[in-house]
Amino acid sequence: MTTLELLTGHPLSSPEHAKYAYLYMNRIRKFEEAVEDLFGRGMMHGTMHLSIGQEASPTGVCLALNIDDQITSTHRGHGHCIAKGADLTRMIAELLGKEIGYCGGRGGSMHIADVETGNLGANGVVGGGIPIAVGAALASKMMAKGTVVVSFFGDGALNEGAFHEAANMAAIWKLPVIFVCENNKYGMSSSTAKAFALEKLSDRALGYGFPGITIDGNDVVAVYEATEAAVRRAKEGGGPTLIEAQTYRWKGHSRSDKNLYRTKEEIDEWKAVDPILRFKNVLLERNFATAEELAEIEKRATDQVIEAVNVAVKATPADPAGLIDAVFKKVSA
């Protein structure tokens, strides 16, 4: 298992921070590519929702969080898990249905949670994690933990009733929660232009009485800075913030997607603003790292993913024998 290496803070506060952020963005990219490859080779079943092209958002957000700050995630959640510090081997193992997987093979891609890093879980239901994040923030306030909770969700979830109810409750109780809407332009095939009558989705926040901000979600620095400000506000008792991080998923919604609803040109336009490449150029311009050092980091990310895959592939498959006893937590005497 890879050991947890967390170095949070502004990604441009030092070369070490910059390289750390770069490593994490690359870990997410390489992980997703490995998942796609394993699916392609028939080694994984079920489905997958890749976030290739969206790496700046989870990385930038989680750089502004402490290990005990919590997150809720989505069906497109691999990046959130990795950015919060999840173990790559246990993640791959879960996708491969292995006993050592985060869910012991019972959840798969859409249900990875990691208590040690404050990850309350990905979610198979659009908007499902939002009220849960608000409840975690309520607990944080009631127990005076001093922590914040980030709820990641997509543009589609903003049209769920769950968002409405949860956002209002967070607002009236001034809870330490940050709503991070990763607007990747499509809820499956429905574009935001079809599904919203708003230009800026962050304007939704006005209706609840807390700030909303729209940012370039492919700029890891902008994501970090917006999140850091929201975290500060939340910890000072100011209540929630809605951050709309504008981004784009390069791959289809899931395995079944034939990309009938968008053009190759549009996809190529967004590939040109690849968040990883953009951050790489920033680091080179600022002399935070040499091209060789960044190539070495990319290789390290690849090696970490390969190692995780190699361990996970050989791991013991999940055993049906324990399923019945796994439904309820045992009542302690």
Place this chain on the structure above:
Amino acid sequence: MSDRMLTMAEAVREAMAIAMEERPEVFLLGEDVGIYGGAFGVSGDLYHRFGSDRVLDTPISELGIVGAAVGAALSGMRPIVEIQFSDFTAQAMDQIANQAAKIHFMLGGALHVPMVLRTPSGSGTGAAAQHSQSLETWFANVPGLKVVMPSNPDDAKGLLLSAIDDPNPVIFLEHKLLYKLPGRDAVAEGSSRIPLGVSKVVRTGKDLTIVATGVMVNKSFEAAARLEAEGITVELIDPRTISPLDMNPIYESVDKTGRLLVVQEAPAHAGFINEVVTQLVGSPSFGSLIAPVKRLAGLNIPIPYAPQLERSAVPQIDDIEIAARDLVKSWK
């Protein structure tokens, strides 16, 4: 044992107060549970005793309320949710069925959801079809939920304390007609628990076994008292928790009586009583039956409004009495 006679509303309130005194992480949230005291008066004075942080009034947002409880439960708290009418759990079903019920299993066991969802259930108040349902089967058919249906104040108190202790989500269905009825038995002092998953033999008899839930336990008890005068003795069993279900006292009783009547308020079709019958049919006690099993349940209709219509929709004491007598007289 004391001789304190409480209503079920008072007993439920007492259990919540005891749990809140015992554990700082226990709190109550729901619509109008604060200064109003709850739509049925169940939370009563808890707001004044424990303050607005621990008796938390919420907006009218059932999905948000249950979701907040799930998130709080995942993060060290032990919430009790009151949903004003069980019918409104439909608004919150994603958080109940897709989230709370599945998190422990689906996410690999590292997380769990110690949450109780209390809600008034059942008909008899003239509130018509959207405020009168008996929805226990919805919940009982979702693995990961425990489902409790108390029929009297003493059970309600002890079972609720166990439900709050439980590390899993528990749906606690309180029949509205029971709130103001005094119980037959005194309510125990103190904080003793009644374990979930243990059926109770309410009265013993040798001629017929009746298995009933919720308010039907009381109606069956009244019917049994009438039949006793005719020399027919009824053994009445209240499962108390329909999930998990303790069948053993039912098997033992049927082995003794040879006759079984199952009674519920919910519609018969795909209802809980069918589970009791099915498990019995698959057990050795099937061989003890000397009569066909009789079901009494609500009609397969939405609960209607007018009093005479509403009464006709669910089993009444007379119906139980007639069915029970018929089983005993027709099958020797």
